[in-house]
Amino acid sequence: xxxxxxxxxxxxxxxxxxxxxxxxxxxxxxxxxxxxxxxxxxxxxxxxxxxxxxxxxxxxxxxxxxxxxxxxxxxxxxxxxxxxxxxxxxxxxxxxxxxxxxxxxxxxxxxxxxxxxxxxxxxxxxxxxxxxxxxxxxxxxxxxxxxxxxxxxxxxxxxxxxxxxxxxxxxxxxxxxxxxxxxxxxxxxxxxxxxxxxxxxxxxxxxxxxxxxxxxxxxxxxxxxxxxxxxxxxxxxxxxxxx
Numbered sequence: 001x002x003x004x005x006x007x008x009x010x011x012x013x014x015x016x017x018x019x020x021x022x023x024x025x026x027x028x029x030x031x032x033x034x035x036x037x038x039x040x041x042x043x044x045x046x047x048x049x050x051x052x053x054x055x056x057x058x059x060x061x062x063x064x065x066x067x068x069x070x071x072x073x074x075x076x077x078x079x080x081x082x083x084x085x086x087x088x089x090x091x092x093x094x095x096x097x098x099x100x101x102x103x104x105x106x107x108x109x110x111x112x113x114x115x116x117x118x119x120x121x122x123x124x125x126x127x128x129x130x131x132x133x134x135x136x137x138x139x140x141x142x143x144x145x146x147x148x149x150x151x152x153x154x155x156x157x158x159x160x161x162x163x164x165x166x167x168x169x170x171x172x173x174x175x176x177x178x179x180x181x182x183x184x185x186x187x188x189x190x191x192x193x194x195x196x197x198x199x200x201x202x203x204x205x206x207x208x209x210x211x212x213x214x215x216x217x218x219x220x221x222x223x224x225x226x227x228x229x230x231x232x233x234x235x236x237x238x239x240x241x242x243x
Contacts, residue, residue, distance in 0.1 A: 003023065011129035015117045018125050020055035022061030023166065029131070043138040043140050046148075047220040048158045052166065054174050062116040063126075064229065065176060065219045066113045066207050067092045068187045070104050073172040074110050075163035075190055078132070082154035090212070090221045090233050094132075095192060096152040106192065106235065109133050130165065134158050138171060188215050193233055200231040207234075 007013055007026035014024045024212040042049050054137045056066055070093035078094065087095040087106075094110035113129040132147035133141065134156065139156040141148065149156055164234045176183055188194065193212045200223055208231070210224030 006030065007049075009129075010049055010113060011113060011127050012049040014053050014127045014129075015115060017118050018117045018127060019054050020053050020119075020125050022053040023050060025162065042131065043136065044139055046134060047135045048130075048134050048161050048165075050162060051127055051129040052169060053125055053127055054169070054173050055123070056176065058177060061218075062180070063116065064074045064128055065175070065180065065183065066128075067112060068215075069172040069176050069183055069217045070112050070114060070169060071119040071158075071192065072183060074112060074130060074132070074165055075102070075166040076172075077168035078110065078149070078161065080168070081161055081164035082149055082152075082156050084149065084154050086190070088187065088190045089190055089235065090193040090215070091219070091230075096147060096149070105172070106145070106150070108145060109141075109147055109149060109152065128169065132161060132165075134161060147231050184215065184217065184219070188220075191215060193221065193235065198234040199234045199236055200228055201234070202228070202231045 004024070006027045006028045008030050010024045010029060014022060026049050029042045029049040029106050035196050046231045068091060071088050071094060073092050075086040075088055078084060084096050089095055092112040095106055096109045110130065110132040115127045116124055117127055117227065119125055133146060135150045136148040161230055195214050196213070198212045200221070202208065208223050208228060212221055212223050214222040216222055216227055220229045
């Protein structure tokens with residue numbers, strides 16, 4: 001494990017020398033990279049930011065399931081470590097109690113960025129970057145739809161969260177090759193996107209709207225009969241009476 005007081009991006013550090021089993025942790029990340037090339041910064045001492053290099057030993061066709069396995073692992077690790085109720089927004093946002101107080105698991109507490117890189121001998125490995133809002137106050141949260149473990153009622157040490165997630169991650173990735181269907185079912189059970197009216201912003205700038213109907217066998221989200229492999233999901237909430 002490599003610990004850094006300050007780092008621009010733990011994923012970039014891990015990808016520079018991708019040895020399976022390596023874990024890079026930063027107390028303060030100044031230029032973290034999220035999905036769709038988003039950049040973000042974590043205030044010192046308030047978040048857990050780390051990247052783990054994993055050798056999943058999977059055929060290329062099953063690599064799209066890795067982000068889902070990582071999401072299940074993070075949600076499970078947080079639930080076991082803190083007792084908070086967790087959910088997932090497709091593909092790999094981890095949610096806890098809604099910051100607007102509506103009682104839904106719709107406040108983002110953790111995000112995941114998975115990148116495929118090659119080792120020195122050309123073998124593909126996964127760099128799994130994970131950021132968890134542990135002790136952020138409302139003023140420190142990056143967006144109104146985010147929350148933290150502290151705000152969800154869990155006052156927990158970041159080291160405990162790291163240990164719980166790493167254990168769950170190793171279990172989920174190791175089991176993916178032989179328990180693919182079980183992983184998909186657990187992901188579907190935890191996915192709050194299913195059944196929601198959603199808008200999916202696609203990488204090409206277009207959008208798809210409709211009800212999120214299913215997660216298919218490849219981990220794609222099915223919206224209005226269309227299977228989507230990549231995109232940014234917005235849960236469209238029904239208008240409340242009197243609003």
